[in-house]
Amino acid sequence: MSAYDDMMAFQRETEALGEVMGRLGWDQETMMPESAAEQRAEEMAALDGVLHGRRTDGRIGDWLAEAKGHDAASQRQIALIRKSYERTQRVPADLSAALARTTSLAHRVWANARAENDFAAFAPKLREVIDLTREKASALADGGDLYDALLEDYEPGATGAEIEAMFTALRPRLVALRERVLGSDRSIPKLDQEFGEDGQLKISSELALAFGYDLSHGRIDKAVHPFSSGSGLDVRITTRTEANNISNCFYSTIHEVGHACYEQNINRDYLLTPLGGGVSMGVHESQSRIYENQLGRSRAFTGWLFKRMQAEFGDFGIADADAFYGAINRCAPGYIRTEADEVHYNLHVLLRFDLERDLIAGRLDVADLPEAWNARFAHDFGIEVDQPSNGVLQDVHWSEALFGYFPTYTLGNVYAGCLNQAMRAAVPDLDDALAEGDTRPATAWLAENVQQFGGLYEPRDLIERATGKAPSEVPLLEYLEAKFGAIYGV
Amino acid sequence: MSAYDDMMAFQRETEALGEVMGRLGWDQETMMPESAAEQRAEEMAALDGVLHGRRTDGRIGDWLAEAKGHDAASQRQIALIRKSYERTQRVPADLSAALARTTSLAHRVWANARAENDFAAFAPKLREVIDLTREKASALADGGDLYDALLEDYEPGATGAEIEAMFTALRPRLVALRERVLGSDRSIPKLDQEFGEDGQLKISSELALAFGYDLSHGRIDKAVHPFSSGSGLDVRITTRTEANNISNCFYSTIHEVGHACYEQNINRDYLLTPLGGGVSMGVHESQSRIYENQLGRSRAFTGWLFKRMQAEFGDFGIADADAFYGAINRCAPGYIRTEADEVHYNLHVLLRFDLERDLIAGRLDVADLPEAWNARFAHDFGIEVDQPSNGVLQDVHWSEALFGYFPTYTLGNVYAGCLNQAMRAAVPDLDDALAEGDTRPATAWLAENVQQFGGLYEPRDLIERATGKAPSEVPLLEYLEAKFGAIYGV
Numbered sequence: 001m002s003a004y005d006d007m008m009a010f011q012r013e014t015e016a017l018g019e020v021m022g023r024l025g026w027d028q029e030t031m032m033p034e035s036a037a038e039q040r041a042e043e044m045a046a047l048d049g050v051l052h053g054r055r056t057d058g059r060i061g062d063w064l065a066e067a068k069g070h071d072a073a074s075q076r077q078i079a080l081i082r083k084s085y086e087r088t089q090r091v092p093a094d095l096s097a098a099l100a101r102t103t104s105l106a107h108r109v110w111a112n113a114r115a116e117n118d119f120a121a122f123a124p125k126l127r128e129v130i131d132l133t134r135e136k137a138s139a140l141a142d143g144g145d146l147y148d149a150l151l152e153d154y155e156p157g158a159t160g161a162e163i164e165a166m167f168t169a170l171r172p173r174l175v176a177l178r179e180r181v182l183g184s185d186r187s188i189p190k191l192d193q194e195f196g197e198d199g200q201l202k203i204s205s206e207l208a209l210a211f212g213y214d215l216s217h218g219r220i221d222k223a224v225h226p227f228s229s230g231s232g233l234d235v236r237i238t239t240r241t242e243a244n245n246i247s248n249c250f251y252s253t254i255h256e257v258g259h260a261c262y263e264q265n266i267n268r269d270y271l272l273t274p275l276g277g278g279v280s281m282g283v284h285e286s287q288s289r290i291y292e293n294q295l296g297r298s299r300a301f302t303g304w305l306f307k308r309m310q311a312e313f314g315d316f317g318i319a320d321a322d323a324f325y326g327a328i329n330r331c332a333p334g335y336i337r338t339e340a341d342e343v344h345y346n347l348h349v350l351l352r353f354d355l356e357r358d359l360i361a362g363r364l365d366v367a368d369l370p371e372a373w374n375a376r377f378a379h380d381f382g383i384e385v386d387q388p389s390n391g392v393l394q395d396v397h398w399s400e401a402l403f404g405y406f407p408t409y410t411l412g413n414v415y416a417g418c419l420n421q422a423m424r425a426a427v428p429d430l431d432d433a434l435a436e437g438d439t440r441p442a443t444a445w446l447a448e449n450v451q452q453f454g455g456l457y458e459p460r461d462l463i464e465r466a467t468g469k470a471p472s473e474v475p476l477l478e479y480l481e482a483k484f485g486a487i488y489g490v
Numbered sequence: 491m492s493a494y495d496d497m498m499a500f501q502r503e504t505e506a507l508g509e510v511m512g513r514l515g516w517d518q519e520t521m522m523p524e525s526a527a528e529q530r531a532e533e534m535a536a537l538d539g540v541l542h543g544r545r546t547d548g549r550i551g552d553w554l555a556e557a558k559g560h561d562a563a564s565q566r567q568i569a570l571i572r573k574s575y576e577r578t579q580r581v582p583a584d585l586s587a588a589l590a591r592t593t594s595l596a597h598r599v600w601a602n603a604r605a606e607n608d609f610a611a612f613a614p615k616l617r618e619v620i621d622l623t624r625e626k627a628s629a630l631a632d633g634g635d636l637y638d639a640l641l642e643d644y645e646p647g648a649t650g651a652e653i654e655a656m657f658t659a660l661r662p663r664l665v666a667l668r669e670r671v672l673g674s675d676r677s678i679p680k681l682d683q684e685f686g687e688d689g690q691l692k693i694s695s696e697l698a699l700a701f702g703y704d705l706s707h708g709r710i711d712k713a714v715h716p717f718s719s720g721s722g723l724d725v726r727i728t729t730r731t732e733a734n735n736i737s738n739c740f741y742s743t744i745h746e747v748g749h750a751c752y753e754q755n756i757n758r759d760y761l762l763t764p765l766g767g768g769v770s771m772g773v774h775e776s777q778s779r780i781y782e783n784q785l786g787r788s789r790a791f792t793g794w795l796f797k798r799m800q801a802e803f804g805d806f807g808i809a810d811a812d813a814f815y816g817a818i819n820r821c822a823p824g825y826i827r828t829e830a831d832e833v834h835y836n837l838h839v840l841l842r843f844d845l846e847r848d849l850i851a852g853r854l855d856v857a858d859l860p861e862a863w864n865a866r867f868a869h870d871f872g873i874e875v876d877q878p879s880n881g882v883l884q885d886v887h888w889s890e891a892l893f894g895y896f897p898t899y900t901l902g903n904v905y906a907g908c909l910n911q912a913m914r915a916a917v918p919d920l921d922d923a924l925a926e927g928d929t930r931p932a933t934a935w936l937a938e939n940v941q942q943f944g945g946l947y948e949p950r951d952l953i954e955r956a957t958g959k960a961p962s963e964v965p966l967l968e969y970l971e972a973k974f975g976a977i978y979g980v
Contacts, residue, residue, distance in 0.1 A: 003754070013532075013536040014530075014536075017540070020510060020533050020536075020537060021515065023533075023842075024510065033708050034706050035706040036723045037723035038723060039506075039722050039723035040723075042503075046507050049503065051538050134857075216523055216524050216525040218523050219523055232529050233525060233526045430613055
């Protein structure tokens with residue numbers, strides 16, 4: 001066996017153990033008995049210890065010194081293992097342990113603070129998390145930019161400056177679009193009728209299959225917060241139902257199917273290797289968002305869905321397919337990111353990106369964070385935050401030290417905009433198929449041009465290969481302005 | 491930290507990882523997508539490698555040299571870790587690996603041979619398994635008896651000679667009872683009416699709760715072969731339904747609840763330690779069998795169950811509670827161990843014990859095994875085996891090298907007989923409670939006298955402490971003769 005083969009055999013086991021960890025997380029959210037949490041924490045901590053030991057195993061350094069790739073894929077495998085190993089080596093073990101301990105506590109403190117609407121109760125713990133995160137970023141950055149060093153975990157190759165440029169171009173046009181849409185005097189119906197859970201789940205499962213989800217390598221369960229979990233041959237999704245919000249169920253399902261299909265459609269030669277998963281959070285989100293929005297909320301597909309719902313439920317108080325399309329895409333101002341429509345969503349993300357970059361750079365103190373949040377929100381959304389749980393306390397991310405994660409949500413939308421433009425140029429009859437509930441021309445294009453490659457190319461390269469152009473915010477803006485301009489007549 | 495504390499911290503992680511392995515097994519039988527098996531095999535192999543590495547970790551030897559117990563429980567923890575470590579050390583790694591490889595192949599060969607009813611197709615692989623098992627037994631026995639060395643994995647402290655003495659006393663009285671029962675001219679009704687799955691599962695869940703299963707630390711799912719899985723705070727069971735065999739569902743559930751309650755009721759101080767699981771297969775089976783048979787199939791409890799079924803299903807063609815009691819306990823000759831009634835069951839086990847002991851001792855060649863099986867079966871059961879799948883090929887155990895496992899089934903019944911006698915002497919109103927569907931007086935006695943101790947005492951000591959007498963086959967025989975003598979009027 002060569003050093004490369006030895007290293008890959010070791011890596012394959014590590015990836016398999018990583019899949020086991022993912023399955024424990026899935027089980028915890030879907031199947032675990034209510035009083036098993038304490039034992040589960042010990043199980044996950046033990047497995048995490050094993051994974052950490054393997055990821056920092058000195059043999060990897062020896063193998064890397066010898067290993068030679070024989071083609072593009074094996075060279076990329078080596079590069080990814082090297083990057084991961086070097087990053088792990090740079091963070092002192094006691095700092096890693098301190099971060100794990102502190103975020104575990106901070107998560108609980110945050111949850112209580114949110115429930116109590118009391119930012120001051122969270123502030124000291126958040127400051128500790130930020131201090132440790134800055135320390136980690138310093139260790140990783142090796143003299144470079146701290147925020148860029150953190151970004152690398154979520155969106156390899158991206159920089160804060162480049163994202164800032166993109167987001168700076170997005171923001172004024174999104175704010176302007178939001179104002180036009182909310183100022184429209186068109187009346188768009190609401191989709192808040194009550195539907196039974198059985199009917200919701202039945203159509204939800206049909207939607208999953210319609211978008212190409214492979215149930216022989218996955219399964220669908222209910223969970224409080226929908227998610228996708230696992231890669232390779234076992235990729236599971238969850239969904240949820242709300243009696244008077246059927247679109248929550250349907251579009252949660254389609255969103256998670258987008259994530260899951262990305263994992264399911266990766267070249268099987270890459271199974272249980274660093275190339276065997278989605279290449280970045282941004283590209284992952286591009287798949288979930290293009291499935292959910294550019295395809296699932298399109299006029300063509302919602303036309304089919306309207307007929308399907310009528311067949312299942314009879315007349316449900318929406319006059320016709322155009323009204324249904326409006327209802328599905330109805331815009332409303334709101335405090336909460338996860339409930340936002342396509343027009344508002346990215347404004348939520350842009351706000352968080354700017355604030356967290358300032359926090360990590362040391363330009364913003366935790367004590368000033370609520371005021372900064374509220375001022376920015378009032379400017380971009382035109383409404384005042386009424387309480388911290390609707391503002392700075394709403395998201396879990398910062399309590400878990402996930403700095404650098406937020407921008408990938410909007411990067412995903414930007415990539416989805418680019419891919420949608422290229423896909424529609426390449427597949428001219430796309431809407432005809434969608435109008436029949438057939439997503440295959442679209443999903444086959446995405447599988448062929450994005451999903452199959454797994455981690456083979458860097459995120460920006462992947463998008464450029466698929467679209468023929470460097471990623472840009474312009475297609476997303478044009479898509480949003482055209483779509484919502486038409487719906488709202490503005 | 492003392493050597494003892496260090497060792498226990500390490501052990502606790504190993505036990506936690508063992509629980510993770512168990513959960514993967516549970517998932518595989520209940521939740522796993524149909525085409526995920528290949529990846530799951532890699533996940534389990536990777537985790538198995540981790541567990542093997544930890545169980546043979548040289549630090550355990552160092553800790554054992556230093557560790558001192560401060561009470562009976564800690565001394566027992568040390569003794570159990572020492573025994574496990576020394577046994578693991580005695581088996582060469584390449585022999586372990588060869589056994590794992592060979593049994594993995596043998597399992598598939600056996601499954602095909604059974605499907606094809608072709609013992610000759612299995613014989614060469616079985617011979618390989620036996621040769622490797624004898625080699626392993628030699629390494630473990632260190633000059634002692636080979637079969638005893640294997641038994642130690644399933645029933646610590648038991649010897650083949652002692653089990654042989656017990657089984658030799660059982661066999662003629664069981665054969666005689668079987669003949670009297672089958673010769674009876676009483677007509678016992680069959681319980682082969684069809685019942686819907688929803689009703690079966692509804693009562694099945696009520697039975698689980700009635701026998702004390704704690705759903706906040708467990709869950710019930712369907713599986714092809716019912717089993718119990720996990721220990722401590724997360725102990726899951728499965729059941730199954732057959733349209734025209736409702737007692738299969740009910741008594742599978744009660745049986746697995748017996749296993750699960752044993753694990754759930756162990757002293758929580760022992761969580762994730764060697765004392766935190768059932769002490770042996772025999773004691774485990776004693777709990778599942780006493781729940782299932784001495785309690786669940788008693789006249790008193792079946793009287794309550796009869797009323798419950800009438801309330802659910804109306805008249806289902808069984809005249810009264812006495813007839814229902816007969817139907818639940820109906821005896822019939824049959825080839826298959828897992829389908830056997832209480833009278834026949836142990837005869838199936840005794841046959842396997844004698845044959846596998848001869849195989850391991852080298853007194854019986856694989857080529858002569860089918861003839862030996864068939865001759866013994868004809869003698870004890872009074873019918874000729876018609877095909878290998880109804881005879882020597884019916885069980886999975888030997889293909890998996892589980893030599894020494896079979897006798898624990900009957901040891902469990904023997905222990906259940908002893909415990910039942912002591913429990914009924916200690917709890918005089920037991921049947922009054924059972925007649926109301928209330929198992930608490932019985933299950934509380936078992937929790938108090940058996941289950942709470944986990945691995946604290948050796949199996950025989952545990953039974954002797956609970957009953958005040960050394961284990962003996964006599965109470966089981968007296969129970970069976972009295973019960974079936976009354977039902978069949980013989």
